[in-house]
Amino acid sequence: MKKVVVIGAGLGGLSAAIRLAKKGFSVTIVEQNNKTGGKANEINEEGFRFDTGPSLLTMPFVIEELFTEAGFEIGEYLDFVQPEVLCRYFYPSGKEVDAWSDLDKFVNELSLKFDEPRGVIQSYFDYSKKIYDLTAELFLFKSFREYSTFLNKKALKTLLNLPKIDSFRTMHQANASFFKHPELIQLFDRYATYNGSDPYKAPATLNIIQHVEYGIGGFTLKGGIYSLSRAMTDVALKLGVEILANHPVDEIVLACNKVHGVCCRGKVIDDPNKVIGVRCGEKLIDADIVVSNSDVTNTYRKLLNDSQVTPARKYYKTEPSSSALVFYWGVQGEYPQLKMHNVIFSEDYKKEFTEIFDDGKVPNDPTIYIYISSKYNPTDAVECGENWFVMINMPPGKEKTELDIESVKQKIIEKVKKTLNIDLNKKIIFEKILTPQMIEEKTSSVFGSLYGISSNNRFAAFLRQDNRSKEYNGLYFCGGSAHPGGGIPLVILSGKIASDLISKYGV
Numbered sequence: 074m075k076k077v078v079v080i081g082a083g084l085g086g087l088s089a090a091i092r093l094a095k096k097g098f099s100v101t102i103v104e105q106n107n108k109t110g111g112k113a114n115e116i117n118e119e120g121f122r123f124d125t126g127p128s129l130l131t132m133p134f135v136i137e138e139l140f141t142e143a144g145f146e147i148g149e150y151l152d153f154v155q156p157e158v159l160c161r162y163f164y165p166s167g168k169e170v171d172a173w174s175d176l177d178k179f180v181n182e183l184s185l186k187f188d189e190p191r192g193v194i195q196s197y198f199d200y201s202k203k204i205y206d207l208t209a210e211l212f213l214f215k216s217f218r219e220y221s222t223f224l225n226k227k228a229l230k231t232l233l234n235l236p237k238i239d240s241f242r243t244m245h246q247a248n249a250s251f252f253k254h255p256e257l258i259q260l261f262d263r264y265a266t267y268n269g270s271d272p273y274k275a276p277a278t279l280n281i282i283q284h285v286e287y288g289i290g291g292f293t294l295k296g297g298i299y300s301l302s303r304a305m306t307d308v309a310l311k312l313g314v315e316i317l318a319n320h321p322v323d324e325i326v327l328a329c330n331k332v333h334g335v336c337c338r339g340k341v342i343d344d345p346n347k348v349i350g351v352r353c354g355e356k357l358i359d360a361d362i363v364v365s366n367s368d369v370t371n372t373y374r375k376l377l378n379d380s381q382v383t384p385a386r387k388y389y390k391t392e393p394s395s396s397a398l399v400f401y402w403g404v405q406g407e408y409p410q411l412k413m414h415n416v417i418f419s420e421d422y423k424k425e426f427t428e429i430f431d432d433g434k435v436p437n438d439p440t441i442y443i444y445i446s447s448k449y450n451p452t453d454a455v456e457c458g459e460n461w462f463v464m465i466n467m468p469p470g471k472e473k474t475e476l477d478i479e480s481v482k483q484k485i486i487e488k489v490k491k492t493l494n495i496d497l498n499k500k501i502i503f504e505k506i507l508t509p510q511m512i513e514e515k516t517s518s519v520f521g522s523l524y525g526i527s528s529n530n531r532f533a534a535f536l537r538q539d540n541r542s543k544e545y546n547g548l549y550f551c552g553g554s555a556h557p558g559g560g561i562p563l564v565i566l567s568g569k570i571a572s573d574l575i576s577k578y579g580v
Contacts, residue, residue: 083111086366088568110302247277269394403503469520525554
């Protein structure tokens with residue numbers, strides 16, 4: 074039985090581990106933290122529970138497929154719920170817009186609030202669906218580096234219809250071509266942030282996201298998003314996966330240590346770049362195959378001590394995705410003017426993204442995202458209270474500059490008061506904070522970037538690390554920094570692609 078070590082118990086690593094265990098591999102996950110889930114974790118203190126990272130679940134069929142392949146009934150583990158309103162948007166002008174999960178109702182809402190023809194709005198969602206239909210099979214579900222990915226009718230159809238995937242315009246240019254009202258354009262430009270990018274630079278192909286959220290549907294889970302991490306961990310354990318928590322990996326061990334030029338452990342080897350395990354402190358864990366769910370740059374530069382291979386050099390030079398500053402606030406009182414998901418927009422969206430990606434600084438007028446899971450799961454907060462996950466987009470932390478958290482906090486509180494007429498100054502009874510530097514420390518995401526590299530150029534999709542290493546025999550990748558990208562369904566798919574490639578190539 075071949076032994077696999079998975080580095081990191083994020084959703085990508087758990088996905089790969091579950092599938093490999095089901096296929097008969099002996100699988101061990103080594104996790105640096107004391108809990109599984111990676112970015113999809115939770116805080117549970119003083120009567121408040123928070124999902125620490127992802128807050129909306131899309132493409133639920135990806136999760137259903139995982140459980141089915143593993144031989145488990147998903148209904149026994151997870152309860153999917155589609156909120157009636159996916160998000161409530163607040164504008165500096167005073168306008169409020171509800172993004173209904175019912176697409177027809179949402180189209181009516183947009184037409185009414187922005188005085189845009191209903192037919193134009195519907196044609197926009199048709200355009201988004203067309204991008205999904207043409208690209209999903211090719212860009213999301215399979216490896217880019219396999220000839221078989223392109224040798225089928227669906228791939229041929231995509232290649233023959235390349236202009237229709239809209240890769241030569243930016244998201245903003247495409248959205249502005251459909252709509253006249255700047256606030257409606259801003260609403261759809263926001264979807265670039267779903268993979269940490271700038272809508273004024275990212276290709277319009279990313280307008281696929283709008284179909285994913287409204288055409289396929291956006292969901293939450295009873296018990297919060299962390300219940301997915303918990304369920305996948307439970308399934309992995311039942312399939313015999315060994316999970317070693319509090320085991321930070323110091324090195325991916327190769328058959329020949331290139332630094333010292335000696336054969337590792339006295340073995341005669343044919344391939345010096347063959348992985349043979351991982352080292353956690355003084356502990357060596359043998360493996361025929363290693364799957365890294367850690368950040369790709371971290372894997373190359375720290376775990377392999379190799380910054381010279383082509384992928385390492387290329388990946389380190391690419392523009393990282395945005396990071397985030399998150400306040401987890403236990404708030405006294407209940408606020409019916411807010412939904413589960415809420416966005417308070419900035420007045421100058423272009424300036425906000427320029428500050429984040431070009432100037433590398435905290436935006437002066439940040440867009441604020443507020444996620445309140447206690448709106449659906451009342452036990453997530455104390456009685457007569459709410460759990461506010463409050464996030465602003467931040468530049469990736471390339472420079473270890475001091476962050477004036479208190480100043481940013483007051484700016485957010487002032488904006489909430491001005492927009493919602495809610496004074497939080499004496500209402501916050503619990504607080505925890507997550508900074509870009511803490512994200513890097515907790516998850517090994519270089520610069521604290523949330524999604525690996527950004528998609529701020531039309532070639533970004535082709536620059537992501539393939540799920541199988543060409544340089545190191547037996548090394549595979551999954552997670553948000555590898556193909557096909559970040560977000561719950563994509564990291565789960567990355568685990569699937571890695572496991573499929575392992576089944577095909579092994580070592």
